Amino acid sequence: MDLKWRIGSVTITSVTESETPTSPRFLFGGLDKAGVLARAEKARWLRPHFVSQDGYLLQKIQCLIIDTGDHRIAVDTCIGNDKARHNELWNHLQGPFLEDMTKAGYPPDSITHVVCTHLHVDHVGWNTRLVDGAWVPTFPHARYLFVDTEYEHWRSAPGLFGTEDVFGDSVAPIVEAGLAEMVAIDHELSDSVRFQPTTGHTPGHISVVVESDGARAIITGDMVHSPLQIADPDLCSSFDTDSEAARATRRAVFPGWADGETMVIGTHFGSPTGGTMHPDGDGYRLQV
Numbered sequence: 001m002d003l004k005w006r007i008g009s010v011t012i013t014s015v016t017e018s019e020t021p022t023s024p025r026f027l028f029g030g031l032d033k034a035g036v037l038a039r040a041e042k043a044r045w046l047r048p049h050f051v052s053q054d055g056y057l058l059q060k061i062q063c064l065i066i067d068t069g070d071h072r073i074a075v076d077t078c079i080g081n082d083k084a085r086h087n088e089l090w091n092h093l094q095g096p097f098l099e100d101m102t103k104a105g106y107p108p109d110s111i112t113h114v115v116c117t118h119l120h121v122d123h124v125g126w127n128t129r130l131v132d133g134a135w136v137p138t139f140p141h142a143r144y145l146f147v148d149t150e151y152e153h154w155r156s157a158p159g160l161f162g163t164e165d166v167f168g169d170s171v172a173p174i175v176e177a178g179l180a181e182m183v184a185i186d187h188e189l190s191d192s193v194r195f196q197p198t199t200g201h202t203p204g205h206i207s208v209v210v211e212s213d214g215a216r217a218i219i220t221g222d223m224v225h226s227p228l229q230i231a232d233p234d235l236c237s238s239f240d241t242d243s244e245a246a247r248a249t250r251r252a253v254f255p256g257w258a259d260g261e262t263m264v265i266g267t268h269f270g271s272p273t274g275g276t277m278h279p280d281g282d283g284y285r286l287q288v
C-alpha cells in the first residue's frame, strides 16, 4: 500500500520493502503469541492493524521520504539487495525497492539526504548497492548524515547477528566515497526537519521531527518497534543495546508526542503505520 502524509507544506511518503507477520519471540524474547493476544484484549485498538488474529505482530520494513520542496530526505534504507545476511528472510534479497521508489516519484538520484535513525541492519541496507562486485552509494547526489556517537559505536562493535558485515558493506563505503557527514544527535537539517535524541535502543539513536505550518510528525525509528510498546512503554525489545535506557526514553518522550495532534509514524508499524497518540491507562493508544 502506498502511504503518504501531508504535514503543512511537507510530505512524507512510505516506500515499503517488506510487510510480514512477525513472531513476537523475534522482537520480544519472553513474549509468545498467547501473550500478545492477552495484551490485545486489554488494548483493543491493536487489532486488526497491528496484531493478527493468531497473535503475530504485523510489521513492515520501510523507507520514509520527507519532501520539503527543497530537500528529499530518505529516512532509513531497509535491508537492501544482494547482501549476505544471517537472517534467511534478509539474505541476498532481490527486491524491487529502487523501482518502487522511482514509481513513488523519488528516483534514487533525486534524493538529497539520507538519514539513518540508527545503524542496525534493517536501516542502512540501501545506503549501498552492488555494482561490478563493489558496494557503491545508491544515492550518489545525497549527503548521508550519521550521528557521530552512533557511528563511533558501530565502527568498533560487532554486528547484531553472526559474522555479517553490515558496517563494512553499508556504512564504510559511504565514508570512503566522501558522502558521509557526521552530525550531532540533536542536528537540525532544515527549518522543518530536526533530530530528536531517543537513545537506548542504540547509543546514538534518533527519531526525526517534521514541523511545518503548525503541523507536526514524528518518525519514531526503533525506540518503539511495535505498537505493543505504545500500549505498554515498559515492554523492551530483544535488540536494545540498553533496554533500561530505551524504556526510560519511551517514558520521557511519549508524553510530548501524545498531544492528540502529532502524526506519529512508526518505522516498523504495519499499515496504516501512523496515527495520533493519546494517554490510555498506564500507557497510550495510537488512533489511526
Ligand SMILES: [Zn+2]
Pocket: 120, 122, 123, 222, 268
Ligand atoms: Zn529496525
